[in-house]
Structures are given as structure tokens and as C-alpha cells.
Amino acid sequence: MLKSKQNKNYHSVKGSGSRNYTILLLYILIALSIIAYALQNNIIIGVIAFVLIIVTLAMEFKASVKEEGIRKSIYDIGIALVAVFVFWLLLSIILDTSSPIDVVASCSMLPSLQRGDIVALHGISNISSFLSLNNVPVINVSPSMMNKTVANMDSEFLAFYAYNPNNASEISDIIGNGNFPVALYNTKCLSTFASVGSENEFYRCRINGNQGYNLIKYNYSIGNVNNAGIVERIVETRSITIGNHTIFENYSNPIIVYRTIANDTFSGDIIHRLYASIKSGNNYYFLTKGDNNPGLDIEFGNYPVVSKDVVGYVVGTLPMIGYLKLIISGQLSAVTGCNSTIIR
Numbered sequence: 001m002l003k004s005k006q007n008k009n010y011h012s013v014k015g016s017g018s019r020n021y022t023i024l025l026l027y028i029l030i031a032l033s034i035i036a037y038a039l040q041n042n043i044i045i046g047v048i049a050f051v052l053i054i055v056t057l058a059m060e061f062k063a064s065v066k067e068e069g070i071r072k073s074i075y076d077i078g079i080a081l082v083a084v085f086v087f088w089l090l091l092s093i094i095l096d097t098s099s100p101i102d103v104v105a106s107c108s109m110l111p112s113l114q115r116g117d118i119v120a121l122h123g124i125s126n127i128s129s130f131l132s133l134n135n136v137p138v139i140n141v142s143p144s145m146m147n148k149t150v151a152n153m154d155s156e157f158l159a160f161y162a163y164n165p166n167n168a169s170e171i172s173d174i175i176g177n178g179n180f181p182v183a184l185y186n187t188k189c190l191s192t193f194a195s196v197g198s199e200n201e202f203y204r205c206r207i208n209g210n211q212g213y214n215l216i217k218y219n220y221s222i223g224n225v226n227n228a229g230i231v232e233r234i235v236e237t238r239s240i241t242i243g244n245h246t247i248f249e250n251y252s253n254p255i256i257v258y259r260t261i262a263n264d265t266f267s268g269d270i271i272h273r274l275y276a277s278i279k280s281g282n283n284y285y286f287l288t289k290g291d292n293n294p295g296l297d298i299e300f301g302n303y304p305v306v307s308k309d310v311v312g313y314v315v316g317t318l319p320m321i322g323y324l325k326l327i328i329s330g331q332l333s334a335v336t337g338c339n340s341t342i343i344r
């Protein structure tokens with residue numbers, strides 16, 4: 001009987017060791033697939049990584065149930081979830097924000113932030129002090145003017161594009177090697193025509209004159225973009241003018257995270273640099289821009305950010321690890337702009 005029991009224990013230990021090697025191999029494959037996905041931005045590799053994560057978690061749970069029983073396994077999972085919640089709560093208290101950690105999901109902040117970076121955020125308790133300490137331009141605007149602007153936001157969504165003089169509907173922010181003229185377009189109008197497949201009508205969205213009575217006036221310049229290793233010329237917003245104040249982009253301004261609203265073109269949390277602030281009465285509005293975008297967020301259909309919708313500002317980053325969250329949450333689609341970086 002003793003010999004039989006010893007043999008049983010031997011086989012149990014041997015089986016456990018084999019299982020541990022399998023799980024270790026799966027973790028290595030997960031790490032390699034995440035790195036490959038980060039480098040290639042390929043949805044198939046992302047799906048493979050997702051499947052590997054699910055299989056590994058299932059094997060871990062099955063092994064735990066076999067060794068410790070279902071009740072103990074569920075208890076351990078509960079303890080882990082409570083620990084994560086407590087950790088999140090402590091971070092929220094220390095960093096003074098309900099969302100102390102976020103993940104960069106796009107390439108709009110290249111080269112400052114990479115897709116897959118984890119960012120740590122600190123809340124903004126005193127808007128006036130925060131803007132002053134960071135030397136962010138603050139423009140005072142009357143409440144009546146601001147209310148009028150917000151009520152007519154469609155006319156404020158303006159961006160510069162180069163167009164083909166032989167076909168006025170062919171527009172692009174990348175000029176390439178051509179010497180094309182540049183014009184201002186209403187981006188809300190462009191999206192309307194694009195949504196019904198009438199891109200040949202884009203010329204109807206061109207703005208003539210001096211931007212009318214808009215609150216924000218845009219000034220463009222011709223820059224350079226590294227597009228998959230090829231340097232091309234690009235039309236970009238050089239500065240904005242509000243009243244008598246002209247403001248240029250400042251890459252030392254803080255990077256903030258804000259929550260979009262239902263009327264915005266882009267949804268979800270946006271991680272972009274603070275360009276300027278508008279003070280109207282007791283309210284503050286933020287104008288933001290991605291470092292790798294040719295224009296401000298407002299130019300492409302996002303409303304000025306109300307200060308209450310700001311989650312916080314970036315105080316630290318951790319590269320690559322955020323890809324795990326992107327894969328688990330299903331954000332696997334190829335992201336545009338990751339092969340292009342505007343040269344500063």
C-alpha cells in the first residue's frame with residue numbers, strides 16, 4: 001500500500017510539473033505575440049494574442065480547481081479582485097482622480113506617447129492655478145460670445161487642406177511633391193459628404209473669405225511628415241488667433257486626458273496636449289491637439305473641452321504594457337497614422 005501511494009504522488013508531481021511547463025510556455029507565447037502585435041499593428045496577431053490569453057487563463061483556473069477545489073479557486077479570484085479594487089482606490093486618492101491610469105490607444109501623440117503606453121494621471125483640483133503654473137495661454141471671452149460659439153459649433157469645425165487645381169474635390173493634408181493650393185474647409189461638411197459616398201462634392205465645403213465671425217481663426221503652414229520612411233510635405237495648423245491673441249503650439253504644455261461628449265466626432269477618452277484655454281465667466285474650456293495631428297481637436301469635430309470633463313494630466317508613462325489591455329478589450333483594428341510622424 002505504501003509503495004502504491006508513493007507511485008501515485010510521483011505521477012501527481014510529474015503531471016503538475018508538465019502542466020507548469022505548458023503554462024510557462026503559453027506566457028512566453030503571449031509576451032512574444034504582444035510584442036509582435038505592437039511592432040506590426042496586425043489584427044491577426046492581436047487575435048492570436050487574445051486567444052492565447054483566454055487559453056492560459058482557462059488552464060490556470062482548471063489547474064487551480066484540480067489542486068485546491070472550486071470554492072478555494074473562486075475565493076482566490078475574489079481576493080485578487082478586491083486587491084485590484086483597493087489598489088485602484090488608493091491610487092485614486094493619492095493622484096486625486098477617479099481614473100488614475102489610462103492606456104494610449106492611438107498614434108496621435110507620436111513621438112511623445114506611443115500606442116500601448118500606460119499613463120499615470122493626476123487630477124486638477126484648481127484649474128486657474130494649474131494653467132498658471134504650466135504657462136498655458138488663457139484667453140478671456142464673454143459668456144455671450146462663448147454661448148453663441150457653442151450654439152453654432154458646426155461652423156467652427158474648420159481645417160486646412162491642399163486641393164488639386166484640376167479636380168477641386170481631390171483634397172489631402174499631405175501635399176507630396178506637388179505644388180497644390182491650400183484652402184480652408186468645413187470638416188463637418190466633409191464628413192457629411194463622405195458618409196453618403198459623395199466625395200466628388202468636397203469642393204462645396206470650401207470656406208471663402210476670412211473665416212467670418214468665428215471665435216477661433218486658424219493659420220496654416222507647410223511642414224514635413226515622415227510617411228513610412230518617405231518625407232513628404234503636409235498642411236498643418238501653425239497657430240490660432242482668438243481676438244487679439246495669437247497662440248502657437250507649445251510642446252512643453254501638459255498632456256491631459258478628457259472624456260468626450262455625445263456630439264463629438266471622436267469618442268472615448270482622448271489623450272492630447274493642452275493647446276490653450278478659454279475662460280468665459282467662471283467656466284474654463286480647453287483647446288487640445290495631438291502632437292502628431294495636423295490640427296486641433298476642435299477642427300475635426302470635437303467641442304471645446306469643459307474643465308469638468310478633464311480626467312487629469314499625465315505625470316508618468318510606462319511603455320508597451322498597455323497593449324495587454326488593448327488586446328483584452330478588443331481594440332485590435334489597425335490604427336491609422338502609426339506609420340506617419342510629423343517632423344518637428
